[in-house]
Amino acid sequence: MDADQWIDPQRGIILGEAFHRLLRERSLKIKIVRSVWAWPEGRKAIGLALSEMSNLVGAGYVFPEWEHNVKPRFPIVSKPKRGVAVVTAAPDLLTYGFLSDVRERLEWGGNSDVVEIVVADSIESIRRIRAARLVVLYGKGTEAISAHISHLREELLAQCVVYVDVDDIRIVDWLQSTISALIEQKVHFADAIKLVQEESGWRTLVLSSTQSFLFARHSLFDGPTTVERRISSVDYPSRIEQSLPSRIGDVSPSDFSSHSSGRAGAHRRSAPPSTQELSRDPIKPRGRVRPGPPVERILNARARRGRHELQIWPIEGSVDIDIDIRVKSPLRDGQRDDRPLFPDDRVEWAENSKLLQVHLLEFGCDPESRVLELSRTGNSTTATFTRYGGMGSVDLRFLISDGAQILQTARLQSAPGESIHFFIENIVTPVDRTKASFDVALLVNDSLGKQPSVTIISDTGDAIFYPLSETDTATAREHLLQVLEEAISNPHAALAPLMLKLANKGALLQSNLRSLVHNWPSSEGRIQLVTQSDAFFPIEYLYDGQMPDSPDAQLCTECVGCLNKGKAISNCNIREAGEQLCPMGFLGVSGVIERHLWKSGQEVRPWSTFGEPTPKRYRIDDLSSIAFAASDKADRFRDSEVEPHEVVRIANIESSLGVKRVPDWSSWKANLTQGSPSLLLWLLHLDNDVAFVGANSGLNLSAIGKPHVREAPVVIAIGCSSGLRDMPGGSLPVVLQRSGVRIVVAAMTKILGRHANRVARDLALFLREAASKPNSSTVGEIISAMRRRLLADGLALGLAIVAFGDADIVLGKE
Structure with a gap:
């Protein structure tokens, strides 16, 4: 998708200036509205947004709304004194001097089932709790708990759920540091966890929260006193057509599933309300589905043995090479990754996903082809090829095609004991959005294996790798251009004999290509030709007409009319007789070449x-x-x-x-x-x-x-x-x-x-x-x-x- 399809350029400039001014005046806060939960793979989209945007704007400043728009009332319980929050946690945390530094503001509620804060390393360990404003989860990852995050709102009446990537000891330090920041620096909760992360490096993600809890002063102790201006939740689409990418790190909620908790508290309704009943976003009829934002994607290759990624080509044994198209991430791929982007604008989308072909080309070997499934905005599936180490230098070309249209080519080069080098080789220039399909595509070069070759992609997406000797290439180039130059430079040369020579050589070349691709198009076909600047391929001069038997044949007596009309006479008797040459048989005359x-x-x-x-x-x-x-x-x-x-x-x-x-x-x-x-x-x-x-x-x-x-x-x-x-x-x-x-x-x-x-x-x-x-x-x-x-x-x-x-x-x- 192109940027001008997603947003008007002038509006883009206005938005950029507005964000620049906003960042100068106040910290940027990003709320992921609840309608995103309803996107296809919406939970994964939220996981990616949290993982990457939290690193950019700070922990606590990116948060998803609760999936369901329910507003449960927190139970009223008696406290020993005002301004004290009740906290509970696993008994093992007591051995680490839990709450020793902030005990004047926190009360240990070991047996309480209604608390302000609960600290746990799993959902199972907090089953006995009936209500908690803040749920703090920690441990190795969120995979085991991500399926139940949305239901903590209904089951525990939670206002906020955070995940901290620390162990048992560090979670005690994190909680004490966060409470100290709330009390001593008098900041709201979002700033508190941001400050703690900046000082300690302990990564924190807000898995779901209300806005008032994050940006109110001391809401854990005295209830909300001031709340910053609310971020609007309206004017967003209730659904979009595709998800955002799904690959994120282990500590991010990358695999939010759609499983329900299975446990319902007494305060829950017997059946959960529907999304339309719960959504705060107005559902308005729309004439069309709004597309998702544009993303940048790159073609990627990974050499591995089992799960171990290889940086050096092995001296022996097999190597699996994974090829995929993935969303480019500055956090994963680096800010200086100058790899050319995958040309998404060349893909013609009719549905939400597209099957592309990946062809592995190696000099002296038959081509191998695999299928990639690429969604509109996410990562593709993976195509895997196997090669063996210890067999000399490695020079592989990977060609990505959409049927008979070449999208991108890349190379993987190495040698036993040497570093593996993968680079993008070619991107074809962007094209019109409503491009007509090709009958065949050719990639002509003299680089793979340091030998000239032509790769032919048929309209079915099949690849044919055809090595050319230096003699073959030079002969075709020299003979065809020699004939053509003679026709152009000699003012006294008759046109018919020169055109006949050109057609004769063009027909021989076409016959050779048709022996490789049986459904090679006629002279009225559409062909895409991708060549290096020094790899001339005379495709315009391929001849598909009926060649006369005689070397003294003349041009067709009716050819002027056909040339002016731009179309040969259907079932022409003169052409079928084979006594005169029809110039409409040249691909460069009747066909279209890109x-x-x-x-x-x-x-x-x-x-x-x-x-x-x-x-x-x-x-x-x-x-x-x-x-x-x-x-x-x-x-x-x-x-x-x-x-x-x-x-x-x-x-x-x-x-x-x-x-x-x-x-x-x-x-x-x-x-x-x-x-x-x-x-x-x-x-x-x-x-x-x-x-x-x-x-x-x-x-x-x-x-x-x-x-x-x-x-x-x-x-x-x-x-x-x-x-x-x-x-x-x-x-x-x-x-x-x-x-x-x-x-x-x-x-x-x-x-x-x-x-x-x-x-x-x-x-x-x-x-x-x-x-x-x-x-x-x-x-x-x-x-x-x-x-x-x-x-x-x-x-x-x-x-x-x-x-x-x-x-x-x-x-x-x-």
């Missing part, structure tokens, strides 16, 4: 910036402001090299878009400080990792950053192989996406100026027009339409243009 580049450690922008309208987080509805820079070399061609096609020069781009070219990079940065254009158009000359514009104004690729792009969501960067570099992480799309750009349109081959000018102008016009229309188009659809338009005009250069980022980012008015 191409992502990644490097380990590359950050993404998970939230929109403050002040940005919420729809623009996923929708781009204004690309009217354009900044344009171009190299002079873009105009160095003769008209005859382009004719009979349209001749487009830099001046034509300026007039078509209504912009003036920025002459150099210094002027570019200065212009961007005066305004914030939404679309950047670059016609670059690239040489030795330097981008040139104007006469000869150079910019090192490594120097490109926020000042060069500002808040622009889209950049068209057309130049010589602008989308492909040999240096890992050195391609222009990767550099721009690191700077915050969402969509980068670039070229995978050398494109000369006579073609670059036209494709740059047409792309800018296409994108600007799509953003202004009332009907929505995605970037993937626009790129495919651009390819079809150029092919219909007899130009193959559209196949060299690819979009990096999210194909499902929407352009157009809401």
